[in-house]
Amino acid sequence: MxxxxxxxxxxxxxxxxxxxxxxxxxxxIRGEAGIGKSALLEHAAANTQxxxxxxAGVQSEADLPFAALHVxxxxxxxxxxxxxxxxSDALLGALGVDGTNRGDRFLVGLATLSLLxxxxxxxxxxxxxxxxxxLDGESAxxxxxxxxxxxxxxxxxxxxxxxxxxxxxxxxxPELRLGRLEPDAAGRVVADHAxxxxxAVRDQLVAExxxxxxxxxxxxxxxxxxxxxxxHAPLAFSIGTATPVLDRxxxxxRDRVEALPDATRVCLLVAALDDRSxxxxxxxxxxxxxxxxxxxxxxxxxxxxRVGVSSVAFRHPLVRxxxxxxxxxxxxMAAHRALAAAVDDDRRAWHLAAVTPCPDDxxxxxxxxxxxxxxxxxxxxxxxxxxxxxxxxxxxxAEAARRxxxxxxAAVEAGLWRRAGQLVGEARRRSVPLAPAVLAELAxxxxxxxxxxxxxxxxxxxxxxxxxxxxxxxxxxSLLSVAGYLxxxxxxxxxxxxxxxxxxxxxxxxxxxxxxxxxxxxxxRRILEGDAVTAHGLPELPDDITSMPAEQRMIAVQHAIVRxxxxxxxxxxxxxxxxxxxxxxxxxxxxxxxxxxxxxxxxGRHRSARATAAQxxxxxxxxxxxxxxxxxxxxxxxxxxxxxxxxxxxxxxxDALRDAERRAWMPGGCWAEYxxxxxxxxxxxxxxxxxxxxxxxAGPSRHAFVWRYAWPDYVEAAVRAGEPDRAMxxxxxxxxxxxxxxxxxxxxxxxxxxxxxxxxxxxxxxxxQALDLHSRAGQPFDEARTRLLYGEWLRRQHRRTAAxxxxxxxxxxxxxxxxxxxxxxxxxxxxxxGVSLPDRGGADDLLAELTPQELQVVRLAAAGASNRxxxxxxxxxxxxxxxxxxxxxxKLGVTSRAELSRLVPLSRPGA
Numbered sequence: 001m002x003x004x005x006x007x008x009x010x011x012x013x014x015x016x017x018x019x020x021x022x023x024x025x026x027x028x029i030r031g032e033a034g035i036g037k038s039a040l041l042e043h044a045a046a047n048t049q050x051x052x053x054x055x056a057g058v059q060s061e062a063d064l065p066f067a068a069l070h071v072x073x074x075x076x077x078x079x080x081x082x083x084x085x086x087x088s089d090a091l092l093g094a095l096g097v098d099g100t101n102r103g104d105r106f107l108v109g110l111a112t113l114s115l116l117x118x119x120x121x122x123x124x125x126x127x128x129x130x131x132x133x134x135l136d137g138e139s140a141x142x143x144x145x146x147x148x149x150x151x152x153x154x155x156x157x158x159x160x161x162x163x164x165x166x167x168x169x170x171x172x173x174p175e176l177r178l179g180r181l182e183p184d185a186a187g188r189v190v191a192d193h194a195x196x197x198x199x200a201v202r203d204q205l206v207a208e209x210x211x212x213x214x215x216x217x218x219x220x221x222x223x224x225x226x227x228x229x230x231x232h233a234p235l236a237f238s239i240g241t242a243t244p245v246l247d248r249x250x251x252x253x254r255d256r257v258e259a260l261p262d263a264t265r266v267c268l269l270v271a272a273l274d275d276r277s278x279x280x281x282x283x284x285x286x287x288x289x290x291x292x293x294x295x296x297x298x299x300x301x302x303x304x305x306r307v308g309v310s311s312v313a314f315r316h317p318l319v320r321x322x323x324x325x326x327x328x329x330x331x332x333m334a335a336h337r338a339l340a341a342a343v344d345d346d347r348r349a350w351h352l353a354a355v356t357p358c359p360d361d362x363x364x365x366x367x368x369x370x371x372x373x374x375x376x377x378x379x380x381x382x383x384x385x386x387x388x389x390x391x392x393x394x395x396x397x398a399e400a401a402r403r404x405x406x407x408x409x410a411a412v413e414a415g416l417w418r419r420a421g422q423l424v425g426e427a428r429r430r431s432v433p434l435a436p437a438v439l440a441e442l443a444x445x446x447x448x449x450x451x452x453x454x455x456x457x458x459x460x461x462x463x464x465x466x467x468x469x470x471x472x473x474x475x476x477x478s479l480l481s482v483a484g485y486l487x488x489x490x491x492x493x494x495x496x497x498x499x500x501x502x503x504x505x506x507x508x509x510x511x512x513x514x515x516x517x518x519x520x521x522x523x524x525r526r527i528l529e530g531d532a533v534t535a536h537g538l539p540e541l542p543d544d545i546t547s548m549p550a551e552q553r554m555i556a557v558q559h560a561i562v563r564x565x566x567x568x569x570x571x572x573x574x575x576x577x578x579x580x581x582x583x584x585x586x587x588x589x590x591x592x593x594x595x596x597x598x599x600x601x602x603x604g605r606h607r608s609a610r611a612t613a614a615q616x617x618x619x620x621x622x623x624x625x626x627x628x629x630x631x632x633x634x635x636x637x638x639x640x641x642x643x644x645x646x647x648x649x650x651x652x653x654x655d656a657l658r659d660a661e662r663r664a665w666m667p668g669g670c671w672a673e674y675x676x677x678x679x680x681x682x683x684x685x686x687x688x689x690x691x692x693x694x695x696x697x698a699g700p701s702r703h704a705f706v707w708r709y710a711w712p713d714y715v716e717a718a719v720r721a722g723e724p725d726r727a728m729x730x731x732x733x734x735x736x737x738x739x740x741x742x743x744x745x746x747x748x749x750x751x752x753x754x755x756x757x758x759x760x761x762x763x764x765x766x767x768x769q770a771l772d773l774h775s776r777a778g779q780p781f782d783e784a785r786t787r788l789l790y791g792e793w794l795r796r797q798h799r800r801t802a803a804x805x806x807x808x809x810x811x812x813x814x815x816x817x818x819x820x821x822x823x824x825x826x827x828x829x830x831x832x833x834g835v836s837l838p839d840r841g842g843a844d845d846l847l848a849e850l851t852p853q854e855l856q857v858v859r860l861a862a863a864g865a866s867n868r869x870x871x872x873x874x875x876x877x878x879x880x881x882x883x884x885x886x887x888x889x890x891k892l893g894v895t896s897r898a899e900l901s902r903l904v905p906l907s908r909p910g911a
Contacts, residue, residue, distance in 0.1 A: 001192065002043055004185025005036060011176060012044050015156050019050065019124045024150030028132075028170035029160045031178030033246055033318060034214025037160035040178075041128045044158060050124035057134030059317075061275040063386070064346055065379020066108070068139035070095045071276070072127065073115065080111075082118050084872060087111035094138070094377045096345070105138050105378045106589075106622065109145025110875055116146060117153045117877040124154040131317060132159040133167030137381030137414055140168065145622055148172050149876055152883030171621065180211025189213055194220035197228060208245065214316065215245045221303075222252045246318070253322035256302050263295040265327070268305065270335045271296075272323040273354075275347075277312040285338040346370050349386070359395040367393070368403065371410075380414035383407075388423060401430040402438050408445045415624025417452055420445065440466040440475050447482060452627065454663040456490040459483075460499045467506045474549050476508055477517055481552040484517070488524035488558075491664040491700040500525040513548050520559045527562070528703050545572055546579065550588065557595045561602070562705055564743040566779070569599040581873070590620035590628040597635055602709070604781035606817045608859075610639050611852035615874065630659025634671030641679035642781065644821025649679050666701035673701065674710055681713050682821040689717035690726065708737055715753040716789070724757050731757070745782060748773035752786045755793070763793055784813035788826050800833045807833065849891045857884040858892070862900035 593616035634656035660669025
């Protein structure tokens with residue numbers, strides 16, 4: 001019975017009820033060792049009619065990729081064939097069972113989610129994950145990925161972990177923190193486990209245990225017969241000392257281990273070092289050490305382990321630790337050798353490494369092969385650990401350095417930034433000549449660490465040195481692509497321009513991708529110089545960039561922003577997103593989805609942009625890419641500003657600005673500043689617009705190219721504020737750029753800005769020219785703003801009929817974009833022309849009722865995608881997709897998927 005845990009038991013009961021009713025739940029139980037986390041999991045397992053899958057993290061297995069996931073899902077692997085082929089291949093490949101695809105950890109996460117949902121189709125499912133702080137990183141990622149995306153499935157996931165969030169963050173999931181038991185409950189625990197004790201002894205035990213249930217159970221076993229009777233001898237664990245209670249419990253476990261027969265201690269040590277404690281492996285290993293499974297009996301009688309039909313389970317992780325620490329080095333090495341001979345998988349390399357005190361190239365080679373296998377399975381944390389141990393055992397200093405660098409690179413990919421820094425330090429301590437390609441990898445890792453630490457220009461300097469020496473073109477392109485982008489996107493700094501010039505100088509000669517790199521880095525340098533961007537300096541990029549190195553594609557997209565080439569930007573983004581999904585490279589998706597969100601934003605597809613940005617932000621949190629989280633916060637702030645959602649805009653913008661300041665990296669902060677400009681403009685705060693843009697022109701992000709898109713806002717605000725002359729310098733610069741790139745969208749906005757400043761006999765023609773260009777550009781937000789201004793001008797000219805046509809079109813477009821503040825302005829102007837606006841309740845209004853994720857699901861369903869196909873694209877389970885459709889249909893007034901195609905706005909750009 002769990003005394004003192006009534007509230008916690010009721011919470012678990014509510015979780016079970018929700019799951020039985022079709023609502024998924026996830027929970028993290030957090031607390032100190034011995035506080036009762038495992039007992040609550042046992043209670044959950046014993047009091048449910050659902051199917052239960054269980055696993056416990058094991059400390060020494062934390063470097064084996066997907067080890068815990070394999071144990072959890074092993075009883076259900078016969079159902080993997082029901083998953084889509086790409087997911088089943090990834091999951092089986094990750095678990096080392098089968099599969100041909102690389103086990104990308106987030107594709108594995110999606111497969112894990114799909115499998116759990118498949119299992120819950122016939123009966124509710126409860127997954128219990130104990131000691132989550134000792135999960136291998138890949139298993140933790142996959143399980144958290146699935147837990148965060150559960151919605152309408154009958155699945156519960158409960159994680160038990162230590163108090164510290166550094167051990168297992170569980171970010172985004174609800175938490176239950178276990179406190180210590182009250183004295184009354186603690187007394188009942190002692191009574192249940194210690195029998196009849198004198199009140200004074202019981203009270204001493206309660207005081208000594210400090211409310212820790214494990215201590216309450218274990219401390220009585222440490223009493224002598226005299227002490228149990230209330231004798232005057234002091235308690236065995238020295239009540240009143242400063243020794244922490246768990247240390248006393250641990251000491252008690254170690255004393256009980258040391259009192260066991262030698263053969264039993266050998267059994268316990270082999271089981272503790274094997275992690276999985278499978279009886280077949282244990283039997284083989286123990287035979288080499290002169291022991292057998294029968295020798296576990298004494299440990300069972302001592303209450304330290306339970307021997308089941310297939311494995312051995314320790315009573316508590318502290319018992320396992322006590323067993324290992326009670327053994328001397330000779331016993332531990334003998335156990336590792338016996339286990340190395342008994343296993344034939346990746347564990348063999350680790351056992352051999354454990355008994356190899358000196359450099360040994362053969363064992364190092366085994367570990368490197370293990371790292372390569374882990375890399376194919378997508379286990380970057382395991383790759384890093386294997387390479388690091390291989391480096392320690394390498395006799396050749398150059399080989400050691402190469403392996404340290406490979407370990408650091410994998411650590412960065414796994415989001416282990418502090419560990420990566422330590423590994424880089426180990427590599428740099430080896431003062432040996434390295435191959436140019438290895439030096440380039442070291443520079444790339446160090447550059448990523450510098451950028452993450454808020455020193456982007458230091459990263460640029462690191463990338464320049466190998467770029468001047470390496471002859472391999474793809475490596476050079478990758479190095480200088482990252483260098484060019486960081487030099488340009490850094491906050492303003494005295495060294496910034498010189499570094500951008502040096503990046504341009506190092507750009508290799510030649511055609512194709514080399515020429516594209518020179519073009520982009522030249523444009524970035526010219527922007528930093530404040531030079532007018534000419535048509536000659538902005539040649540078009542190719543339609544297909546798929547053969548470029550991944551790093552170069554990112555700056556190709558930035559170049560598309562410089563050219564306002566939204567068609568290519570969208571095409572690039574879609575190609576990159578599709579490639580990541582097809583190849584299972586989901587770790588790159590936050591960046592590529594950010595690019596797509598910006599393409600959608602600049603193209604006026606605000607609803608799609610909001611959904612994409614939300615999806616990217618969730619993935620960035622999963623992947624551990626805080627740089628992109630900050631960037632996305634700025635983009636989301638701009639979208640909130642366009643919608644007139646002031647509180648959301650300011651909150652997201654504040655997050656982005658804090659991140660930008662910390663990193664000295666301006667994109668996210670720049671979007672946040674631009675968002676406040678747009679927010680003020682929509683609200684009619686024109687002086688604030690002018691002040692913000694004047695401040696931005698002198699601030700650390702004044703070189704950000706996106707400000708060119710805000711210059712027409714400055715013109716509009718200046719005219720509204722009665723200071724049109726103030727707008728002329730920026731209008732001239734905007735005209736220079738718009739004419740140089742020759743794109744319809746900026747050309748239309750240029751004509752609109754000129755119309756605002758023109759005399760009445762010129763304005764009409766300028767507005768009409770703007771609308772003609774808008775009709776080809778396909779940017780509904782900008783076009784609606786032009787129609788709004790034109791309609792206002794027509795009304796002032798007493799041309800009410802013409803004004804109504806423009807204002808009605810603007811009103812409808814703003815509604816389709818959910819741009820509420822702008823729609824309200826258009827509605828006010830329409831009423832001023834004498835129009836009474838009815839509640840139209842049209843498709844656009846209905847779509848506005850959908851959440852961003854519901855809108856994404858509905859759009860894909862309207863295009864004919866199945867629930868499974870939609871889930872694969874949006875990283876949702878098919879059941880969650882069905883739930884979104886179930887909620888969306890009543891909002892849209894439809895009853896089936898076939899009716900969705902009648903909702904014409906689904907195919908409009910604004911949707």
